[in-house]
Amino acid sequence: MVPTRSPSRVIVHVDLDCFYAQVEMISNPELKGKPLGVQQKYLVVTCNYEARKLGVKKLMNVRDAKEKCPQLVLVNGEDLTRYREMSYKVTELLEEFSPVVERLGFDENFVDLTETVGRRLQQLPNDELSAVTVCGHVYNNQSINPHDVEHIRLLVGSQIAAEMREAMCNQLGLTGCAGVASNKLLAKLVSGIFKPNQQTVLLPESCQDLIHSLNHIKEMPGIGYKTAKRLEALGISSVRDLQAFSPKTLEKELGVAVAQRIQKLGFGEDNSPVTPSGPPQSFSEEDSFKKCSSEVEARKKIEELLASLLSRICQDGRKPHTVRLVIRRFSSEKYCSRESRQCPVPPHIIQKLGAGNYDVMTPMVDILMKLFRNMVNVKMPFHLTLLSVCFCNLRALTTAKKGPMDGYVTSSSSATSHSGKRSFKMKDTHVEDS
DNA sequence: TGGGGTTAT
């Protein structure tokens, strides 16, 4: 046997255009054609292209946006329910093309099309292979080699990407971009090249051009705020700097795992798999505000968050075995510093969660207030700017019944084993059940 | 900077 090299992958990154604004325009078609912004608190978190043409940017202050664009129509987007629902419709639609779909936020998905492409090529007679055409743009306008199998595979990927966008438009009324390449990093980078509602395929020969088109390492997905700052301190600001930097020194500075991963990113290499997201691992609701400084005030807010969460949990059907409370304290210095406490959801409450129960509210609020007092000394003055409640450690069912099935792997226990693994090590703070 | 999410340590 000759060692056989696995074929390179075909990955598509699908990125919806100004997603929240699109959902709002579907909800209220009168908004179409007008400059529209979606507002959360005092921020325009996203806006449609009419608004962008008039100078509105993402995450712009409402004041600045109105000043730039007085005709701007604003809708409140603090309730994510409709966005979340539409987001999962998109993911489910994409899963029809390949089960290997990974969500990134609400408006982006990666799909591994390697097998789908392989199957399509097998269906094709050999003499038609070189007749395969591209859908959409080719990055750099690079010429296609009809005798290069890798080219052909990516072109078939571009055809499938076009079918995906057609289906999104026809079935959901949504437009978006797509990028097709041999890994997630490159697919993501190339999807943004032609912007709204277009798609682009990257052929391997243009890979270096694509990554060097980035003006700064911070634009590299996977290099965030913190790492970019540390790299800058090392004199690394361009992708070329990152490529040329001593690997050993980088490992000492960032640790071997991060160093090796990001330096590979710098060469356009990314072997991370498209990991099917499946159902969410956690449900959370949060609210930010200028000031919350009393326990009763906090309880009120926590009750609101909890009520929404319980209805979501109920719809999902799975049971959360852990609950967490998150706070943000007012402090001008620390950027985005949050504290949290979590504990197990008592078994008798877990049981009640299915039947749309109302009397879980009171005991759950009691638990959350204990977590609250564990973090906040309510006898001292305090100033919070955010509260968040999170349910996680979700499991299919609570089948602890004894019976003839004991010792067998049941569908519920196998469904639960994966998510059950990750949290048993975590420490929960002890709150006595009231 | 909102209101979410994920994984690694």
Add this chain to the structure above:
DNA sequence: ATAACCC
């Protein structure tokens, strides 16, 4: 429990 990353 926190810190990093993503949108």
